[in-house]
Amino acid sequence: xxxxxxxxxxxxxxxxxxxxxxxxxxxxxxxxxxxxxxxxxxxxxxxxxxxxxxxxxxxxxxxxxxxxxxxxxxxxxxxxxxxxxxxxxxxxxxxxxxxxxxxxxxxxxxxxxxxxxxxxxxxxxxxxxxxxxxxxxxxxxxxxxxxxxxxxxxxxxxxxxxxxxxxxxxxxxxxxxxxxxxxxxxxxxxxxxxxxxxxxxxxxxxxxxxxxxxxxxxxxxxxxxxxxxxxxxxxxxxxxxxxxxxxxxxxxxxxxxxxxxxxxxxxxxxxxxxxxxxxxxxxxxxxxxxxxxxxxxxxxxxxxxxxxxxxxxxxxxxxxxxxxxxxxxxxxxxxxxxxxxxxxxxxxxxxxxxxxxxxxxxxxxxxxxxxxxxxxxxxxxxxxxxxxxxxxxxxxxxxxxxxxxxxxxxxxxxxxxxxxxxxxxxxxxxxxxxxxxxxxxxxxxxxxxxxxxxxxxxxxxxxxxxxxxxxxxxxxxxxxxxxxxxxxxxxxxxxxxxxxxxxxxxxxxxxxxxxxxxxxxxxxxxxxxxxxxxxxxxxxxxxxxxxxxxxxxxxxxx
Numbered sequence: 001x002x003x004x005x006x007x008x009x010x011x012x013x014x015x016x017x018x019x020x021x022x023x024x025x026x027x028x029x030x031x032x033x034x035x036x037x038x039x040x041x042x043x044x045x046x047x048x049x050x051x052x053x054x055x056x057x058x059x060x061x062x063x064x065x066x067x068x069x070x071x072x073x074x075x076x077x078x079x080x081x082x083x084x085x086x087x088x089x090x091x092x093x094x095x096x097x098x099x100x101x102x103x104x105x106x107x108x109x110x111x112x113x114x115x116x117x118x119x120x121x122x123x124x125x126x127x128x129x130x131x132x133x134x135x136x137x138x139x140x141x142x143x144x145x146x147x148x149x150x151x152x153x154x155x156x157x158x159x160x161x162x163x164x165x166x167x168x169x170x171x172x173x174x175x176x177x178x179x180x181x182x183x184x185x186x187x188x189x190x191x192x193x194x195x196x197x198x199x200x201x202x203x204x205x206x207x208x209x210x211x212x213x214x215x216x217x218x219x220x221x222x223x224x225x226x227x228x229x230x231x232x233x234x235x236x237x238x239x240x241x242x243x244x245x246x247x248x249x250x251x252x253x254x255x256x257x258x259x260x261x262x263x264x265x266x267x268x269x270x271x272x273x274x275x276x277x278x279x280x281x282x283x284x285x286x287x288x289x290x291x292x293x294x295x296x297x298x299x300x301x302x303x304x305x306x307x308x309x310x311x312x313x314x315x316x317x318x319x320x321x322x323x324x325x326x327x328x329x330x331x332x333x334x335x336x337x338x339x340x341x342x343x344x345x346x347x348x349x350x351x352x353x354x355x356x357x358x359x360x361x362x363x364x365x366x367x368x369x370x371x372x373x374x375x376x377x378x379x380x381x382x383x384x385x386x387x388x389x390x391x392x393x394x395x396x397x398x399x400x401x402x403x404x405x406x407x408x409x410x411x412x413x414x415x416x417x418x419x420x421x422x423x424x425x426x427x428x429x430x431x432x433x434x435x436x437x438x439x440x441x442x443x444x445x446x447x448x449x450x451x452x453x454x455x456x457x458x459x460x461x462x463x464x465x466x467x468x469x470x471x472x473x474x475x476x477x478x479x480x481x482x483x484x485x486x487x488x489x490x491x492x493x494x495x496x497x498x499x500x501x502x503x504x505x506x507x508x509x510x511x512x513x514x515x516x517x518x519x520x521x522x523x524x525x526x527x528x529x530x531x532x533x534x535x536x537x538x539x540x541x542x543x544x545x546x547x548x549x550x551x552x553x554x555x556x557x558x
Contacts, residue, residue, distance in 0.1 A: 009156040009427040011192060011390065014440045015039065015055035018396045018420050020336055021078040022442075024055040025161060025194060025392065029154045032131025033063060035070040035092075036150055036161050040081030043444070044337065054082035055421075056441040060090055068130035069120075072096040073163030074147035075103040076234050084111035085445065093118040095128060095135075097146035102266045103234070124148055124178060138181040140165035143209070143235045143370030145173050145272050149182075156427045157191030160384055164196050164393065166372035167379060170210040172237050173272075182383040191427065193386035197394030198371035200402035205375050207368040209237045215365040216329070217245035219357060223327040225291040227251070228320075228354075230301040230309040231331040231367070233259040236267050238331055238367070239297065243275055246295045252281045256320060257299030257308035264297075283319040296320055301332035303341030310341075313348040324353025331367040336395065374405055381409045388432045389416045390425060467549040468493025470541075472511055472533060475556045487511040494549040503544060510540050511553075529555055 007030040016023035021041025027034045043050040060067055069092050072080055080100065084107045087094075094117060096104060101121055108114040122128070128135040132155060137148040142164045150161045167177055199206060220227055231238045239260075246253045255264050264280075267273040286294045300309025309328075311317040322328065328349050334342045342358070349356050357366055372380070381389070389411050391402035396418075403416045417425050417432070422440030425432055474486040487508050514536045518529055530553040537551055 007155070009154050009159070009191075010424050010435065011159060011194070011427070012424045012438060012440075013392060013419060013421050014057060014059065014438075015041075015082075015421055016078075016393050017391075017399060020198070020395060022053060022055050022082060023079050023393060024057075024082070026060070027133065027152050027154065027159050028066070029132055029156065031066050032068055032133055033060070033066045034068055034130050034133055034135065034152055035060065037073055037079040038070050038082045038086050039076075039078040040445075041078060042335070042338075050444045052081065052445045053442045054085050054445060056439060056443050057086055057090060058439040064090055064092075066131075067092045068133075069093040069095055069128075071122075071128075071135060071150055072100050072104065073150060073161070074142055075100040075144050076164070076232075079164075080104050080107065084108060084113060085443075087111075087113055087117055091116060091118075093120055095120045095122050095126075097122055097124075097148060099144070099146040099236075099267065099270055099272050102270050103263065106262055106266060122148075124181075138185070139175060139178040141168040141171050141175065141177045141370075142166065143232070143237055145175055145236055151185055151190075154191075156430065157387075158185065158189060159192045159194070160185060160190050160386070161194045161392075162196050162380060164198070164371060165376075165380070166199075166206045166370060167376045168206075168208050168210075170208045172209045172213065172240065179383065182380070186383050186385045190384045190386040191430070192388040192390060192425070192432070193381070193384045194390045194392045195377065195380055195384075195402065196371055197377075197391045197398040197402040199369055199373045200377060200391070200394060200398045200405060202369075202373040203375075204373050206371065206373045209241075209368060212238070212331075212366060212368055213241040213244060216241050216331070217248050219327065219329060219366065220245045220249040220251060220295070223292065223355075225323065225325045225327065226286070226294045226296065227327045227329065228296040228298060228309070228312065228322060229329040229331055229366075230298045230307075232301060233257065233263045233299055235332070235370070236263070236272055239264060239267070240273055242295060242297055243273065243279060247276055247279065251293050251295045252285075252289065253279055253295045253297055254281050254283045254286055254320075255297050256283060256312075256317075260297060260299045260308075286320065291323075291326075300345070301330050301342075302335055302338045303343070303345040304338075305341070310345050310348075313345050313352070315352075322349065322352050322354050325355070326352075327355045327357065329366050330356070330358035333367060333369060377402060377405055378409050381406055381411065386411070387415060387430075388425070388427070390419060391416075465493075467547045469550045469552065470494055470507075470537070472537065472551065472553045473556075474511065474515065474553070475558055476515070478557045487515075491549075494547065503541075506544075507537055507540060510536055529553070 010028040014024040023037040023039040025036040040052045040054050124137045124139045134153040136151045140147045140149050149163045152159045298308040300307030312322045389406045391399040399418045403418050422437045424435040426435035469492050471490040473488045533553045534551045
């Protein structure tokens with residue numbers, strides 16, 4: 001076999017396409033693998049009891065000796081949230097910018113992994129040699145400082161990953177997107193571009209962060225009482241704008257929510273937040289101050305049930321109550337799927353009598369997206385002029401829309417690959433095609449368990465949540481198989497026992513007669529007994545109630 005056929009370039013996603021979150025992209029050439037990002041996503045509604053979801057890294061574990069490192073583009077949870085789980089199994093070097101590394105180190109410290117992980121600080125000027133590939137970087141604008149795009153030079157050509165980006169001409173932190181570097185990469189030649197598709201459905205341009213600051217200050221000036229503002233903990237630009245507006249309107253700020261407290265502390269220490277002396281106060285102090293001198297900066301912009309804002313809305317927060325006349329700002333766009341939770345929180349806040357600024361009506365004012373809209377996505381395509389294009393970071397409809405945008409700026413349709421997680425785009429001698437698939441999927445985290453809850457457990461949880469459970473306990477004699485005690489039926493979540501005695505008595509009778517019939521036919525294998533009991537009882541209960549509870553027969557012999 002010739003060397004040429006073996007050494008091909010492979011590009012694929014282990015997470016982040018066809019979904020929002022758990023971003024993880026892989027570039028492989030021969031025996032070298034570079035991973036970009038390692039995120040988490042929040043569970044979907046049918047993932048009952050699941051806390052978070054991370055990518056399945058089976059492929060990387062099978063090829064662990066080839067993995068040269070994980071490059072992180074920026075510090076959002078959907079890009080760094082999986083690290084503390086993945087690094088337990090795959091201890092490889094991490095490469096990240098200053099703020100991103102600060103946020104990662106907090107996670108690793110909590111997970112007890114800080115001492116074992118090789119962490120490398122990079123900036124937009126860095127160049128990394130990773131096996132036969134070289135990584136360089138360029139600055140981008142996003143809703144968190146220190147965001148970068150990545151260019152990986154491979155023997156087949158340059159592969160560019162944009163990271164999350166928009167083109168903000170007036171960024172609040174003076175971190176301008178490095179358009180010159182992007183154009184330079186384009187003029188040198190980009191083999192494949194992987195680009196952020198989050199706002200591919202939104203026409204025009206995304207607004208500048210700077211416009212938000214004046215809006216927030218305006219709300220603070222008009223508010224007669226306290227202002228509570230909820231945003232993503234990692235949106236440091238928004239946090240700075242809240243602090244600036246508080247300073248301008250002579251208010252003090254208290255920070256609520258564990259992730260928000262962590263980020264404010266890290267970003268403050270590293271110099272990414274400018275916090276005037278005496279600006280921050282403890283939550284306990286706010287009740288001693290005049291209501292029009294207080295701002296509460298909180299988590300919970302997605303209506304998460306356990307977040308600080310939701311608990312305040314339900315009056316179950318230990319330190320802060322929202323009072324009639326308070327102004328609540330939700331400065332974030334709901335992640336797809338969270339709209340219902342946000343709506344519920346807004347309802348509860350309005351019942352209290354709060355003035356709530358949220359959603360589409362105010363979206364241009366108190367929040368702008370960190371992702372580029374259609375015109376910015378076209379600009380990135382025109383700067384990079386890639387031969388091949390792979391839209392990433394978005395649900396399928398967003399990827400498909402981004403593909404249409406790429407066609408509109410002149411990229412041939414056959415050179416655009418809309419992929420699912422695990423689909424490999426292979427490049428050999430400059431020609432790309434869809435290759436085989438690698439293992440990709442969801443690893444579910446429930447409490448301390450990583451991956452121990454799978455489809456079967458979720459199916460059982462779904463069944464239990466819908467129709468409940470019946471436990472049937474019977475004791476049989478070892479000598480002659482006679483029923484010594486029972487059947488006893490214990491019902492949970494199926495019917496209210498006191499009002500369904502007749503139904504359960506009949507169920508008892510069916511279990512007893514089924515067991516007697518089987519004994520008379522000399523059927524005494526436990527598995528067979530249990531199956532027959534489940535079938536007979538299941539049929540009867542469905543006829544009577546049109547429900548299918550989980551039935552657990554427990555048969556003992558004495």
